[in-house]
Amino acid sequence: MIKADRWIGLLLALFSLYVCIESVRLGLGTFQQPGPGFLPFSAGATLGVLSLALISLAHFGRTEKREAWQNPGHVLMVFLALLGFTLLVEWLGFILSAFLLVCFLLKIVEGRGWGFSVGVAMVVAGASYVIFDVWLRAQLPAGFLAS
Amino acid sequence: MEAIEGLLYGLSLALTLKNLAFVFAGVFLGTLVGVLPGIGPAAAISLLLPATFHADPISSMIMLCGLYYGTMYGGSTTSILANIPGEAASIVTCFDGYQMARQGRAGPALGIAAFGSFFAGTIAVVGLMFLAPTLASFALKFGSPEYFSLMVMAMTLVTYLSQGSVLKGLMMAALGLTLSAVGLDPVTSTLRFTYETLVLRDGVGIVPVVMGLFGVSEVLLNVGKTMNREILQSTIKGLFPNRQDWRDSSLPIVRGSMLGFVLGIIPGLGTIIPTFLSYGLEKRLSRHPEKFGTGAIEGVAAPESCNNAAATANFVPMLSLGIPANPIMAILLGALTVYGLQPGPLLITEHSDLFWGVIASMYLANIMLLVLNLPLIPLWVQILKIPYTILYPLILLFTLIGSYSLNNNLGDVIVMCLFGGVGFLMKKFRFEPAPLVLALVLGPMLEDNLRQALLISGGSFATFFTRPLSAAFLIVSLVTLLLPLLKLRPAEQLLQHED
Numbered sequence: 001m002i003k004a005d006r007w008i009g010l011l012l013a014l015f016s017l018y019v020c021i022e023s024v025r026l027g028l029g030t031f032q033q034p035g036p037g038f039l040p041f042s043a044g045a046t047l048g049v050l051s052l053a054l055i056s057l058a059h060f061g062r063t064e065k066r067e068a069w070q071n072p073g074h075v076l077m078v079f080l081a082l083l084g085f086t087l088l089v090e091w092l093g094f095i096l097s098a099f100l101l102v103c104f105l106l107k108i109v110e111g112r113g114w115g116f117s118v119g120v121a122m123v124v125a126g127a128s129y130v131i132f133d134v135w136l137r138a139q140l141p142a143g144f145l146a147s
Numbered sequence: 148m149e150a151i152e153g154l155l156y157g158l159s160l161a162l163t164l165k166n167l168a169f170v171f172a173g174v175f176l177g178t179l180v181g182v183l184p185g186i187g188p189a190a191a192i193s194l195l196l197p198a199t200f201h202a203d204p205i206s207s208m209i210m211l212c213g214l215y216y217g218t219m220y221g222g223s224t225t226s227i228l229a230n231i232p233g234e235a236a237s238i239v240t241c242f243d244g245y246q247m248a249r250q251g252r253a254g255p256a257l258g259i260a261a262f263g264s265f266f267a268g269t270i271a272v273v274g275l276m277f278l279a280p281t282l283a284s285f286a287l288k289f290g291s292p293e294y295f296s297l298m299v300m301a302m303t304l305v306t307y308l309s310q311g312s313v314l315k316g317l318m319m320a321a322l323g324l325t326l327s328a329v330g331l332d333p334v335t336s337t338l339r340f341t342y343e344t345l346v347l348r349d350g351v352g353i354v355p356v357v358m359g360l361f362g363v364s365e366v367l368l369n370v371g372k373t374m375n376r377e378i379l380q381s382t383i384k385g386l387f388p389n390r391q392d393w394r395d396s397s398l399p400i401v402r403g404s405m406l407g408f409v410l411g412i413i414p415g416l417g418t419i420i421p422t423f424l425s426y427g428l429e430k431r432l433s434r435h436p437e438k439f440g441t442g443a444i445e446g447v448a449a450p451e452s453c454n455n456a457a458a459t460a461n462f463v464p465m466l467s468l469g470i471p472a473n474p475i476m477a478i479l480l481g482a483l484t485v486y487g488l489q490p491g492p493l494l495i496t497e498h499s500d501l502f503w504g505v506i507a508s509m510y511l512a513n514i515m516l517l518v519l520n521l522p523l524i525p526l527w528v529q530i531l532k533i534p535y536t537i538l539y540p541l542i543l544l545f546t547l548i549g550s551y552s553l554n555n556n557l558g559d560v561i562v563m564c565l566f567g568g569v570g571f572l573m574k575k576f577r578f579e580p581a582p583l584v585l586a587l588v589l590g591p592m593l594e595d596n597l598r599q600a601l602l603i604s605g606g607s608f609a610t611f612f613t614r615p616l617s618a619a620f621l622i623v624s625l626v627t628l629l630l631p632l633l634k635l636r637p638a639e640q641l642l643q644h645e646d
Contacts, residue, residue: 031606036332039594043324050318074370082564105540139550
């Protein structure tokens with residue numbers, strides 16, 4: 001167990017409480033004819049009990065030191081880049097979004113040179129468009145360029 | 148006799164030019180994925196899945212299956228040459244494979260890994276060919292209670308056998324079951340936890356979840372690490388092991404293959420634990436156990452054979468019962484559903500073309516992998532030299548494209564990104580993703596069988612305990628849940644021991 005398990009346990013316990021309340025609203029049915037809320041209620045209740053067990057074990061039991069996170073800033077930037085791509089792709093279109101994503105990861109996150117980052121991003125965006133959209137017919141978003 | 152007829156029928160399907168091309172594409176990509184650290188078979192299969200939507204199910208399954216056991220072959224290359232397991236099942240290969248490479252014997256290490264994998268893969272396909280239909284016809288006698296109990300057993304086994312805390316594993320299984328309830332209730336058509344969003348109407352998609360948990364999270368974990376990928380030998384000479392090498396390796400290959408096949412059938416054991424057991428067994432049986440860890444060829448031959456046999460054996464419960472042994476099988480099970488096929492005991496009889504086509508393709512794939520692998524090692528070495536800083540933007544872009552192409556819907560991309568973040572945090576806080584994935588896949592079937600069993604029994608839970616087979620499955624589940632109290636955890640003990 002690690003110290004953070006108390007908070008994770010609490011978070012999951014609250015989530016399970018919400019699941020149980022929502023399941024009751026959906027209808028538990030009877031044992032003879034279980035309703036749509038029967039399984040989520042059972043799973044939610046199990047999760048709740050286990051979360052409480054985790055909290056108590058983390059609180060009263062022996063806890064280990066959590067390993068140190070390496071480059072948390074890099075990880076966050078990569079994750080935000082993914083979300084950014086998701087938000088922009090329908091508006092900017094696939095080619096431009098892919099170019100920006102790869103360029104951002106290489107230049108900003110990895111600190112590569114401008115020439116290298118732009119060059120690789122152009123090749124990757126173009127090649128992936130040809131492979132996935134043209135060849136494999138994936139119908140990637142065209143964005144404002146299409147109009 | 149029936150099996151031979153089936154195999155001949157399968158060969159007639161697999162030996163067409165189109166399907167041979169699919170086998171080749173699968174094993175080639177699989178080897179590439181195996182060679183490259185930072186992307187595993189689960190993420191690779193999820194990535195490739197949308198690309199198979201335009202092909203017929205047999206060809207698609209042939210390619211996806213080829214990709215899976217291709218990774219087992221490829222994983223050894225990185226373990227031996229760079230001391231980094233290209234694939235988790237090749238962790239053990241690092242112990243002696245890398246030492247052999249340091250002594251200038253990378254060639255025989257790569258050679259014995261390839262020959263051992265070929266032998267094990269072929270033996271395991273024979274086992275799969277005979278065992279899966281037998282098990283499927285036996286499972287036809289199962290009713291809803293047996294199915295429900297079997298799924299409970301599969302989930303508890305996966306939880307027990309995964310690394311880390313059993314409590315956390317059980318929590319992930321419960322979370323997976325909760326997530327599996329999202330979407331349309333099949334009995335009453337009530338929408339559950341959908342919040343009026345279209346993407347959740349069909350439930351939480353298994354493929355975006357797996358892509359997030361195993362693909363994106365892996366990248367996020369590796370971005371945060373400094374990877375030292377030093378390749379010992381760029382030019383590999385003497386790939387054929389000498390006579391002494393063969394003498395030392397032949398029995399370990401046979402034992403590794405047998406052990407891998409038997410253990411690979413059990414849900415939850417996957418391919419990693421059997422390799423540790425195989426290594427431990429060889430060390431115990433060896434006259435020179437002190438040589439293990441210093442470049443003993445048996446330490447490469449046995450686990451490499453074992454992981455290939457286990458990878459093939461993983462197909463036994465998936466194809467015969469519709470029970471995935473690990474997250475990769477869960478994706479393949481999901482793929483079958485996407486292709487409009489119903490996984491379960493009837494799959495082999497109702498879609499014999501798919502079953503026998505895949506079996507025949509496995510024989511061909513093993514030959515292809517042996518022929519392909521050794522001459523292509525210089526190519527894999529060059530690929531290994533590509534820095535991870537260039538590779539991971541590509542991996543991320545492909546996961547984004549893959550998740551979007553599933554339904555041409557951004558909702559799947561969002562699900563994938565969210566589960567990527569969740570997967571990263573889960574690994575940091577030592578929660579295993581495998582029980583969550585398995586519960587997510589089995590959830591709908593489990594619910595369906597539970598409701599049917601209760602309906603038929605008039606609401607009596609005794610039906611699960613009075614039917615012998617169902618009771619047996621539940622007893623195994625109970626024992627599995629109680630074992631951690633006795634501190635008997637094979638996965639954890641093995642990993643700690645070998646650390």
